[in-house]
Amino acid sequence: MFFKKLNNAGLWEKIQKLRELIKAEKYFRRRICWNSTCKKDLNIYDFLSDNMNFTPEYILKLWQNPILEFHCCECFKYLKIHELKKIEKEKSTRECLFCKTPMDLYKFSKLNDYLKIHEIKSLWLNSDYKLFCDNLCQRKYYKTYYDFLKKKKRKKQTLIKEKLESEIDNLQEKLSETPKNFEEKLKKESKPSV
Ligand SMILES: [Zn+2]
Numbered sequence: 300m301f302f303k304k305l306n307n308a309g310l311w312e313k314i315q316k317l318r319e320l321i322k323a324e325k326y327f328r329r330r331i332c333w334n335s336t337c338k339k340d341l342n343i344y345d346f347l348s349d350n351m352n353f354t355p356e357y358i359l360k361l362w363q364n365p366i367l368e369f370h371c372c373e374c375f376k377y378l379k380i381h382e383l384k385k386i387e388k389e390k391s392t393r394e395c396l397f398c399k400t401p402m403d404l405y406k407f408s409k410l411n412d413y414l415k416i417h418e419i420k421s422l423w424l425n426s427d428y429k430l431f432c433d434n435l436c437q438r439k440y441y442k443t444y445y446d447f448l449k450k451k452k453r454k455k456q457t458l459i460k461e462k463l464e465s466e467i468d469n470l471q472e473k474l475s476e477t478p479k480n481f482e483e484k485l486k487k488e489s490k491p492s493v
């Protein structure tokens with residue numbers, strides 16, 4: 300909730316800033332959806348709120364750029380689905396690393412809505428990328444993983460400790476052998492066996 304509030308405050312500030320920048324602009328472009336069957340009027344403030352990672356200055360620069368074309372939300376979604384279908388052909392499902400539940404590309408893309416399509420593609424097709432159903436599975440996975448590492452470390456330490464202790468025991472045993480004992484032992488050992 301806190302994050303949402305912060306984001307909204309950030310958006311409000313950006314809208315104010317963008318408004319000032321537009322006022323200062325000599326010629327402000329009217330934009331329509333690039334899809335020829337749609338041609339819906341586009342709103343720069345929608346464009347801003349969909350791209351909160353950009354500054355108002357950058358948003359305006361993109362908007363005013365004559366070589367760029369924009370799509371409305373609906374057409375963009377359609378395009379995205381079209382792109383997803385292409386990726387799906389390469390790999391249709393993966394599974395959660397923790398619970399092994401299969402996940403399809405559409406669910407993955409919904410979970411990672413903030414990613415650009417090429418980012419979705421590279422993550423989805425990268426088999427080293429750790430994929431989870433949700434944060435819970437992710438947390439459980441890393442908890443198990445770190446517990447495993449801890450146990451492994453502890454086991455190694457115990458082994459080293461045991462080895463050291465047995466070496467010390469050996470040494471102490473050797474040291475405790477008096478010369479006399481040692482001589483007897485030598486004699487015993489040198490007697491020819493019958
Ligand atoms: Zn459109």
Ligand SMILES: [Zn+2]
Nearest residue numbers: 395398432436
């Ligand atoms: Zn899972």
